[in-house]
Amino acid sequence: MIAANVFDQLGVIPSLPGAKCRGRHSLFDEARRGEAPETVDQRHAQALTLCLRGCPALAACQQWYAGLKPSKRPPGVIAGQIHTPKHDADVRDGAEMTRSRRSAKQDGTRFA
Numbered sequence: 001m002i003a004a005n006v007f008d009q010l011g012v013i014p015s016l017p018g019a020k021c022r023g024r025h026s027l028f029d030e031a032r033r034g035e036a037p038e039t040v041d042q043r044h045a046q047a048l049t050l051c052l053r054g055c056p057a058l059a060a061c062q063q064w065y066a067g068l069k070p071s072k073r074p075p076g077v078i079a080g081q082i083h084t085p086k087h088d089a090d091v092r093d094g095a096e097m098t099r100s101r102r103s104a105k106q107d108g109t110r111f112a
Contacts, residue, residue, distance in 0.1 A: 014064040016057035020050040021077075030075035030084065047077035055080075 021028050027047040031040040051058060062079040075084050 014060065016060055016064075018055075019057035019061065020055040021047070024050065028077040044077050044082055048080065048082070051077065051080040 016022075024047075027043045027050070029043075031037070051061075055061075058080055065073065065079040073083060076082070
């Protein structure tokens with residue numbers, strides 16, 4: 001039994017019939033240590049093209065990814081988007097900042 005089938009059985013990776021990413025994980029993986037940014041950009045552009053141009057599993061993949069806890073979301077190209085732990089942390093920090101500013105505005109605090 002191959003690893004992907006084991007993971008499918010454990011529920012780690014959803015069954016996504018017809019997914020264009022199957023067998024092409026190297027395009028979708030996060031940047032490797034020492035990998036040139038241009039190379040990463042090219043790989044990810046190819047992966048995004050596969051996802052966004054008619055992948056029959058895209059909606060199911062997006063639903064699966066959205067249902068994961070942020071700490072369990074794998075990095076790389078997933079569900080038609082590029083996900084990086086830093087980006088996800090920045091988005092969370094930005095949301096916290098927005099909430100903080102909104103709360104501060106309500107109590108009269110001003111930001112420079």
